[in-house]
Amino acid sequence: MELEGKLNPTLSLPEILQFLSMGKLTGTLTVQHRNYTVRLYLRRGKIVNSSSLGRPRKLGLMLVNQGLVSRQDMEDALFYQRSLPNPPPLGQILIDRGLLTRDQLRQAIRLQLEEEMWDLFSLQEGAFKFDYGDEDSVGDVLVELDIEPLIIEGTRRLDEWIHIVKNIPGDTAIPVLRPLVSEDVREEMHLSDSEWKVLSLINGTANVGAITARSGLGKFETYRILNSFLAAGYITIRPPDEDDVVGDAYLVGADLESIVPRLDPDLDRPEPTGSTSARILAMFVRRKAAEESGEVSPTRREPASIKEFPTPVEFVCELVNELMETLCEQHEFYRGNRDDKLIERLWRTVLMSFPKADLIRAEGNRLNASLFTSYAKVVGTKGPFEPIFNDTLEALARLLKLLFVTAAERMGGRSARKLFSEFCRDFRQRSTIRESGDFYFQEYAERIYA
Amino acid sequence: MAGEKILVVDDNVAVQELCKAVLEPNGYQVMVAANGVAALTFPDIENIDLLIIDSHMKELSGFETTRLIKSDQELFPKPVLMLIPEEEITGKENPTLMGANGWIKKPFEPELLLKKVRLMLEEKEILERSRRYMQEAAEAAIKRLAESHIQNAVEQRTQIIIERVLQMVVSQVDQRARREVDERVTQLTAEKQEELVKMTVHEVARSMVEKLAERKVAEAIDAVLREETDRAVRRAADSILPGLARERVREAMEQTLPREIQRRVQKEVENLVPEASQRVVGVIDSAAQKVVPKLAREITADIVEREVANAIDKQLPGHVETIVSRELEAQMRMKLATYIREAVETIRRRTQNLMRITLASFALGILIVVALQLFAPGGILDRRRAASSQPPAAVQKESTDKLPSPAQLLEKLRRSGENR
Numbered sequence: 006m007e008l009e010g011k012l013n014p015t016l017s018l019p020e021i022l023q024f025l026s027m028g029k030l031t032g033t034l035t036v037q038h039r040n041y042t043v044r045l046y047l048r049r050g051k052i053v054n055s056s057s058l059g060r061p062r063k064l065g066l067m068l069v070n071q072g073l074v075s076r077q078d079m080e081d082a083l084f085y086q087r088s089l090p091n092p093p094p095l096g097q098i099l100i101d102r103g104l105l106t107r108d109q110l111r112q113a114i115r116l117q118l119e120e121e122m123w124d125l126f127s128l129q130e131g132a133f134k135f136d137y138g139d140e141d142s143v144g145d146v147l148v149e150l151d152i153e154p155l156i157i158e159g160t161r162r163l164d165e166w167i168h169i170v171k172n173i174p175g176d177t178a179i180p181v182l183r184p185l186v187s188e189d190v191r192e193e194m195h196l197s198d199s200e201w202k203v204l205s206l207i208n209g210t211a212n213v214g215a216i217t218a219r220s221g222l223g224k225f226e227t228y229r230i231l232n233s234f235l236a237a238g239y240i241t242i243r244p245p246d247e248d249d250v251v252g253d254a255y256l257v258g259a260d261l262e263s264i265v266p267r268l269d270p271d272l273d274r275p276e277p278t279g280s281t282s283a284r285i286l287a288m289f290v291r292r293k294a295a296e297e298s299g300e301v302s303p304t305r306r307e308p309a310s311i312k313e314f315p316t317p318v319e320f321v322c323e324l325v326n327e328l329m330e331t332l333c334e335q336h337e338f339y340r341g342n343r344d345d346k347l348i349e350r351l352w353r354t355v356l357m358s359f360p361k362a363d364l365i366r367a368e369g370n371r372l373n374a375s376l377f378t379s380y381a382k383v384v385g386t387k388g389p390f391e392p393i394f395n396d397t398l399e400a401l402a403r404l405l406k407l408l409f410v411t412a413a414e415r416m417g418g419r420s421a422r423k424l425f426s427e428f429c430r431d432f433r434q435r436s437t438i439r440e441s442g443d444f445y446f447q448e449y450a451e452r453i454y455a
Numbered sequence: 456m457a458g459e460k461i462l463v464v465d466d467n468v469a470v471q472e473l474c475k476a477v478l479e480p481n482g483y484q485v486m487v488a489a490n491g492v493a494a495l496t497f498p499d500i501e502n503i504d505l506l507i508i509d510s511h512m513k514e515l516s517g518f519e520t521t522r523l524i525k526s527d528q529e530l531f532p533k534p535v536l537m538l539i540p541e542e543e544i545t546g547k548e549n550p551t552l553m554g555a556n557g558w559i560k561k562p563f564e565p566e567l568l569l570k571k572v573r574l575m576l577e578e579k580e581i582l583e584r585s586r587r588y589m590q591e592a593a594e595a596a597i598k599r600l601a602e603s604h605i606q607n608a609v610e611q612r613t614q615i616i617i618e619r620v621l622q623m624v625v626s627q628v629d630q631r632a633r634r635e636v637d638e639r640v641t642q643l644t645a646e647k648q649e650e651l652v653k654m655t656v657h658e659v660a661r662s663m664v665e666k667l668a669e670r671k672v673a674e675a676i677d678a679v680l681r682e683e684t685d686r687a688v689r690r691a692a693d694s695i696l697p698g699l700a701r702e703r704v705r706e707a708m709e710q711t712l713p714r715e716i717q718r719r720v721q722k723e724v725e726n727l728v729p730e731a732s733q734r735v736v737g738v739i740d741s742a743a744q745k746v747v748p749k750l751a752r753e754i755t756a757d758i759v760e761r762e763v764a765n766a767i768d769k770q771l772p773g774h775v776e777t778i779v780s781r782e783l784e785a786q787m788r789m790k791l792a793t794y795i796r797e798a799v800e801t802i803r804r805r806t807q808n809l810m811r812i813t814l815a816s817f818a819l820g821i822l823i824v825v826a827l828q829l830f831a832p833g834g835i836l837d838r839r840r841a842a843s844s845q846p847p848a849a850v851q852k853e854s855t856d857k858l859p860s861p862a863q864l865l866e867k868l869r870r871s872g873e874n875r
Contacts (some may be wrong), residue, residue: 182515185492188523190495191527195496196496204493205487205490205493205497206489207489208489208490362469364467364470377469382562383564384565388565389473392472393473
């Protein structure tokens with residue numbers, strides 16, 4: 006027996022969930038709205054899982070953004086998960102490796118489930134379908150969410166949310182601290198732990214989306230706190246640039262790969278390669294294989310002047326700068342003055358997912374790596390600086406990818422890829438990296454198109 | 456020592472993460488914040504052992520944050536390590552730190568950060584320990600000082616209280632002593648007064664007794680004289696013989712009577728005086744017991760006041776004595792004079808009466824003799840009647856029957872004497 010229908014103002018999702026809760030039913034509720042499909046798993050009328058939890062990358066990104074697990078550890082765990090024929094859940098791997106406690110995992114899953122539920126509650130249209138099932142089909146249950154309190158809280162949040170979004174336009178808005186009115190800050194501001202967490206993330210460059218991702222409090226709670234700061238006069242909100250091309254699809258946690266086909270269906274996308282370590286390992290294996298088979302790396306033309314970069318980060322930064330110059334010379338790409346700060350806007354978006362990469366500054370259409378260089382020079386790219394180094398490199402790869410997506414959107418996928426490929430090859434030939442380490446540019450550049 | 460809590464304040468997430476990556480493996484708990492306001496409002500700031508603050512932050516710089524921390528009385532002891540960008544300290548050996556406890560330049564070597572953090576935490580530990588010692592010492596000193604002050608204050612207070620109490624006690628004792636002295640003086644004065652009064656009364660009584668005694672003596676004398684006179688008169692009347700009577704009367708008047716009278720009077724006086732004096736003293740005592748308290752109540756106040764003054768001056772007794780003696784003397788003189796006059800008058804009157812009685816007795820004897828000469832049988836008249844007729848016998852008998860007896864005559868004399 007199945008239960009299905011369409012959502013409408015008289016039959017909302019909360020009402021359907023309330024019905025399932027009262028009946029203490031077990032099964033799967035599938036909600037589909039345009040391209041957005043979510044499956045909710047219920048056991049005896051309680052929500053125990055969702056399809057988003059089935060996507061380990063999303064949960065992993067959430068844990069990384071909250072600082073509970075380092076990006077490197079997460080990548081390793083994901084690589085390990087994929088290497089097994091019957092992989093256990095990501096959370097279990099993290100617990101087994103001692104990277105996360107069961108309570109932390111439970112809390113993260115609960116937050117993720119709740120966030121997803123708040124998003125679903127706002128759906129006014131779409132289709133739903135409930136398939137009855139047995140309890141064994143639900144699998145291992147870490148969290149059980151009662152539906153009744155969720156509905157009550159959801160209703161309250163919807164009312165409040167209408168007022169909040171009037172003040173905070175979106176994730177790209179940037180909260181900025183106001184100058185202190187009084188020096189007696191401690192007397193004036195008595196903050197809860199959650200409020201302080203949000204306040205401590207405001208640095209004048211991080212936008213609301215980045216703060217939401219790193220706070221670990223969820224979207225609604227972070228917005229609510231920021232709105233209260235705004236009302237108290239502690240902060241102001243700098244609205245996003247009108248020309249900001251980066252929409253919600255690029256926000257933290259968004260699956261970037263999912264939007265690429267919409268931009269250019271012709272693009273050849275290989276299977277996701279998994280973690281950085283996995284990719285580095287793969288690169289190392291392939292490089293070794295190439296060396297053993299006598300295959301040479303891309304032809305290096307010795308240019309008149311070869312630029313030397315201390316680390317791959319500076320190399321990529323300069324590549325981006327020159328690529329952007331080249332792109333701006335392309336009439337298919339350049340769309341006027343609003344593109345003069347394209348890199349700055351894109352980098353700000355990238356930093357939402359890679360906050361540790363903020364040693365690289367974006368000014369206009371140029372990246373400035375001087376601060377990173379000074380740190381790398383003093384600290385070195387290994388040891389404590391290695392996660393920052395890797396994150397920065399990943400962030401730059403994401404930036405290149407965003408730039409490529411933008412170029413593909415404007416110039417067409419093939420033209421963009423050709424331009425990018427030729428430029429990268431040329432740039433690599435006239436550049437050298439002093440401490441390249443495990444960096445292998447060809448593999449790195451391939452990820453731009455992946 | 457591991458486990459110290461460190462708050463890293465830097466608007467670069469990369470620097471925050473770098474500090475965490477350096478410090479956390481060495482056992483430190485690292486919290487991060489991206490602005491100075493968050494550092495100032497960190498809810499658990501009391502438990503933070505060290506703050507690492509970037510000097511170059513937007514909105515609220517690290518220097519300003521440090522200044523606010525160091526101007527806060529509660530946060531002041533928290534050590535602050537300032538991260539100063541290299542370009543800001545070029546050419547400066549000692550940059551202005553706004554109260555920060557130390558600084559290192561950015562970018563920093565991980566070992567240098569770790570070393571600096573360890574050093575500052577050690578300094579903090581030493582400072583805290585020394586502060587604790589100082590505090591303990593200060594507390595002990597304060598305690599001692601407080602105890603000393605308290606003791607001094609208590610002593611002073613106690614002294615004041617004791618002095619006040621002593622003053623009160625002295626005052627009360629003084630008042631009480633004064634009251635008791637007054638009471639004693641009053642009592643003594645009253646006693647003295649009573650004694651004086653008693654003495655005076657005794658004196659008066661004695662004088663009155665004497666007066667009464669004199670009066671009684673006089674009365675006794677009077678009575679004895681009367682009795683003796685009666686007896687003498689009766690004896691004289693009984694002794695019909697004129698000569699004998701005359702002699703005896705004369706004898707009695709000249710010899711026997713005065714001596715006898717004197718002897719008897721003396722004897723009577725000796726018998727009567729003690730009894731009479733005792734009775735008189737008793738009467739006076741009872742009178743005095745009734746009169747004296749009343750008088751004492753009426754005049755005690757004035758007398759006491761006067762007597763107290765005199766007693767203090769020790770003049771009262773002599774003065775009172777003088778006055779009383781004078782008064783008594785005057786009264787005694789006056790009364791004695793009266794009594795003496797009365798006694799003399801009485802004696803004179805009695806003597807006159809006695810003389811009259813004597814004269815009357817003599818005249819009566821003469822009359823008796825004359826009568827006997829006239830009316831005796833064989834006398835003149837008898838002879839004349841016999842000579843004239845028989846009837847004269849009856850007349851004679853009638854006349855004889857009408858003549859009074861000597862006793863009747865004495866009685867008549869006495870009555871006439873008394874009437875006179």
